[in-house]
Amino acid sequence: MSETRAQAVVWFQAAGCTGCSISLMNADYPNLKNLLLDELVPGKALILRFHATLMGLTGQPALEVLERVREEEAGAYLLVVEGAIPTGEDGRFGRVGDIPMAERVRELALRSAGVVALGTCAAYGGIPAGAPNPTSCVGVGEFFRREGIGIPVINVPGCPPHPRWFVETVAQLIFNPSAIGQLDEVGRLRSVYPGLIHENCPRRADFDVGRFAASFGEAGCLLKLGCKGPYTSSRCPTHRWNGGVNWCIEAGHPCLGCCEPEFPDFPAPLFRKVRAEDAAAFYRRNLCAR
Amino acid sequence: MRQVTIDPITRIEGHLRVEIKVEGGKIVQARCSGALFRGLEIILLGRFPLDAQRITPRICGVCPVAHATAAALALDTALGVEENIPQNGWLLRNLIYAANWLHNHVLHFYHLALPDYLDPKGTPLAGLLAAELGDRRFSPEENQTLLEHYALALEVRRKAHELVAIFGGKMPHEVGIVPGGVTQKPGLAEVTAFRFRLREIRDFLENIYVKDVLLLAARYPDYFALGRVGRLLSFGAFPEPSRTRVFPAGSLQDGAVQPLDCEGIAEEVARSWYAGGAGHPRAGQTEPDPYKAEAYSWIKAPRYKGKALEVGPAARVFLASHLGPGDFAKLAGELLSEARISLEQLSSAMGRHLARAIEALFLAQRMETWLAELEINGPVAVPFGIPSEATGQGLTDAPRGALGHWLRIERGVIAHYQVISPTTWNASPRDEQGQPGPIEEALEGTPVSGDGLLEAGRIVRSFDPCLACAVQ
Numbered sequence: 033m034s035e036t037r038a039q040a041v042v043w044f045q046a047a048g049c050t051g052c053s054i055s056l057m058n059a060d061y062p063n064l065k066n067l068l069l070d071e072l073v074p075g076k077a078l079i080l081r082f083h084a085t086l087m088g089l090t091g092q093p094a095l096e097v098l099e100r101v102r103e104e105e106a107g108a109y110l111l112v113v114e115g116a117i118p119t120g121e122d123g124r125f126g127r128v129g130d131i132p133m134a135e136r137v138r139e140l141a142l143r144s145a146g147v148v149a150l151g152t153c154a155a156y157g158g159i160p161a162g163a164p165n166p167t168s169c170v171g172v173g174e175f176f177r178r179e180g181i182g183i184p185v186i187n188v189p190g191c192p193p194h195p196r197w198f199v200e201t202v203a204q205l206i207f208n209p210s211a212i213g214q215l216d217e218v219g220r221l222r223s224v225y226p227g228l229i230h231e232n233c234p235r236r237a238d239f240d241v242g243r244f245a246a247s248f249g250e251a252g253c254l255l256k257l258g259c260k261g262p263y264t265s266s267r268c269p270t271h272r273w274n275g276g277v278n279w280c281i282e283a284g285h286p287c288l289g290c291c292e293p294e295f296p297d298f299p300a301p302l303f304r305k306v307r308a309e310d311a312a313a314f315y316r317r318n319l320c321a322r
Numbered sequence: 323m324r325q326v327t328i329d330p331i332t333r334i335e336g337h338l339r340v341e342i343k344v345e346g347g348k349i350v351q352a353r354c355s356g357a358l359f360r361g362l363e364i365i366l367l368g369r370f371p372l373d374a375q376r377i378t379p380r381i382c383g384v385c386p387v388a389h390a391t392a393a394a395l396a397l398d399t400a401l402g403v404e405e406n407i408p409q410n411g412w413l414l415r416n417l418i419y420a421a422n423w424l425h426n427h428v429l430h431f432y433h434l435a436l437p438d439y440l441d442p443k444g445t446p447l448a449g450l451l452a453a454e455l456g457d458r459r460f461s462p463e464e465n466q467t468l469l470e471h472y473a474l475a476l477e478v479r480r481k482a483h484e485l486v487a488i489f490g491g492k493m494p495h496e497v498g499i500v501p502g503g504v505t506q507k508p509g510l511a512e513v514t515a516f517r518f519r520l521r522e523i524r525d526f527l528e529n530i531y532v533k534d535v536l537l538l539a540a541r542y543p544d545y546f547a548l549g550r551v552g553r554l555l556s557f558g559a560f561p562e563p564s565r566t567r568v569f570p571a572g573s574l575q576d577g578a579v580q581p582l583d584c585e586g587i588a589e590e591v592a593r594s595w596y597a598g599g600a601g602h603p604r605a606g607q608t609e610p611d612p613y614k615a616e617a618y619s620w621i622k623a624p625r626y627k628g629k630a631l632e633v634g635p636a637a638r639v640f641l642a643s644h645l646g647p648g649d650f651a652k653l654a655g656e657l658l659s660e661a662r663i664s665l666e667q668l669s670s671a672m673g674r675h676l677a678r679a680i681e682a683l684f685l686a687q688r689m690e691t692w693l694a695e696l697e698i699n700g701p702v703a704v705p706f707g708i709p710s711e712a713t714g715q716g717l718t719d720a721p722r723g724a725l726g727h728w729l730r731i732e733r734g735v736i737a738h739y740q741v742i743s744p745t746t747w748n749a750s751p752r753d754e755q756g757q758p759g760p761i762e763e764a765l766e767g768t769p770v771s772g773d774g775l776l777e778a779g780r781i782v783r784s785f786d787p788c789l790a791c792a793v794q
């Protein structure tokens with residue numbers, strides 16, 4: 033039997049809600065136990081060194097783990113960032129162990145092999161960066177651009193992301209690191225965010241014949257309730273959520289476009305129909321890029 | 323005297339810093355500090371009112387349905403649809419929400435709190451759960467069984483999220499709850515899919531979870547005397563179609579159970595990084611002042627009639643045993659006598675775990691009743707328009723305690739939005755009078771063996787703090 037190579041993972045939470053972590057705990061095949069204990073791809077297993085919601089250690093001894101990984105596994109560990117980076121007021125809006133989150137992310141990133149920005153907040157700023165962005169939150173990629181940090185970032189957006197999107201992205205990274213060249217224009221792996229919700233939507237026939245729901249609980253396409261499915265790239269209709277029991281549009285709720293960099297502001301409110309000219313821009317980015 | 327800083331407190335939601343002073347083998351002073359501010363109350367301003375329904379749940383990825391529920395209640399009143407919500411609407415909201423509670427309590431007990439009492443050495447989880455051990459009292463067999471239940475509980479909490487999604491679309495950040503009701507009619511297929519998953523979860527709660535909580539209580543009875551507060555507050559939860567709440571609202575102060583007085587709530591910011599003074603959340607503001615010298619937390623300090631009250635499972639079980647349905651008091655009484663404690667002892671580091679177990683069992687039973695009362699394929703929502711001027715108040719208990727949303731609509735957009743979350747109450751800093759917040763109070767006076775890290779961790783986690791909620 034050949035040996036298992038361990039890929040160390042450091043999971044750092046910044047300005048977020050822990051929803052991405054909780055969503056990953058909903059992974060089924062592989063489930064969280066598999067992810068923690070088994071080989072994810074042949075010959076390679078993840079080993080979670082730091083995750084504040086799950087780890088046994090607390091306080092200073094927990095922070096020492098971060099230091100140790102930075103020293104002993106420099107250049108080898110994968111950094112997962114969950115949550116946006118608060119950059120306002122010298123970092124006073126978000127601190128861990130009295131050090132600004134931005135500073136922690138910089139330190140951890142510089143010695144990492146690469147960064148996965150998990151969730152729309154980490155990828156693009158997301159909810160805390162919603163106008164007027166009171167804490168000057170930015171996504172990891174934008175933070176790196178401003179700071180001149182050259183470490184590669186792969187975005188796995190979603191509010192929260194489906195567990196499969198994280199698992200597939202990480203599996204590809206450790207199985208075939210050259211996949212990193214195949215990012216779309218907003219930093220996602222093309223294979224994980226391949227096309228529009230609108231293309232595979234079970235309400236598409238309603239859309240085609242112009243049968244639109246006017247209020248919640250009605251049958252029909254949800255466009256007029258504000259559905260962002262025509263401009264959102266995700267596999268929700270085919271992956272479905274939580275063991276495949278349901279997903280937003282099937283439950284009668286318009287897609288919020290939670291995977292897109294413009295979430296939650298968009299050119300129109302979440303429950304208003306986006307204007308055709310604004311829609312065209314999203315459409316071009318998500319469909320013509322293929 | 324020793325000053326010990328615990329930052330970050332792990333195995334909770336979010337970013338909490340606790341500073342304790344230890345002298346003569348006791349914690350003599352404790353300070354709780356929320357370390358992250360995002361400003362969601364500010365982000366909501368100027369938006370279309372319905373956006374609050376989907377943005378406020380993103381305050382918290384562990385209990386988003388709590389915020390969805392409070393936002394819906396606030397919008398129901400503001401849009402004037404509260405009286406017309408169909409029976410299915412109330413029942414489905416309760417089913418979606420209660421499923422989130424079951425998820426929360428299982429996750430909290432097994433994955434967040436229990437590792438403080440376990441020894442993971444020699445098991446596959448040794449790397450992740452490695453900790454500075456001390457005061458481990460389980461036999462090797464008990465320890466082994468509980469570690470197996472840790473893994474089993476991962477699957478149970480995942481299934482509880484499937485329950486949320488069956489009627490709520492997806493989880494975290496469900497989409498089913500909307501003003502006027504819910505989005506999806508209950509078909510027979512969904513009801514059946516729900517029932518059989520619920521049965522599995524209920525089986526786990528009754529045969530494993532409750533027994534594990536009682537075992538923990540039997541090995542650590544001294545923790546019923548630690549981490550006490552004793553002044554309790556609940557906004558109630560789970561309005562049935564009759565609109566009576568299964569968990570009643572009320573307070574316990576100076577030994578007297580009182581009905582809730584919404585006007586008694588005020589938020590102070592004397593030691594918090596905000597400008598302004600004390601006020602009712604209807605008029606309150608969120609104006610960050612990160613350089614305020616005398617402040618030490620991003621958490622505000624809500625007070626009820628001037629006092630710092632504990633919110634959460636201890637409050638609910640205490641109040642529901644006095645004011646709630648008879649079958650609740652019976653179930654609670656049985657478990658309390660098995661643990662050989664009184665209702666008053668629920669407000670303690672161990673009592674809170676027992677209170678969660680009691681309400682999880684009760685809710686799982688009640689969910690079967692709600693499921694049976696659904697009208698298959700019946701109406702679930704009423705349509706509404708958005709008024710140009712309106713106010714709304716949405717009060718509910720969340721898994722962690724009393725939660726309130728207050729909003730005002732002007733010119734058809736949100737002109738005011740304030741949220742007070744359970745952990746805002748529990749982890750609040752000192753106020754103008756110098757009164758400590760409930761967690762600070764629970765820590766002060768605790769006898770400790772070493773630097774206090776172990777005891778403080780156990781006590782803080784018994785509150786199930788959620789910092790993303792405490793500071794939005």
Ligand code: SF4
Pocket residue numbers: 229230233234235236237239252253254255259260261262281287
């Ligand atoms: S519901 Fe949304 S995604 Fe589906 S067809 Fe209508 S607009 Fe497209």
Ligand code: SF4
Pocket residue numbers: 190191229264266268279280281286287288289290291492
């Ligand atoms: S359907 Fe839209 S809002 Fe729902 S999870 Fe998918 S991308 Fe996000």
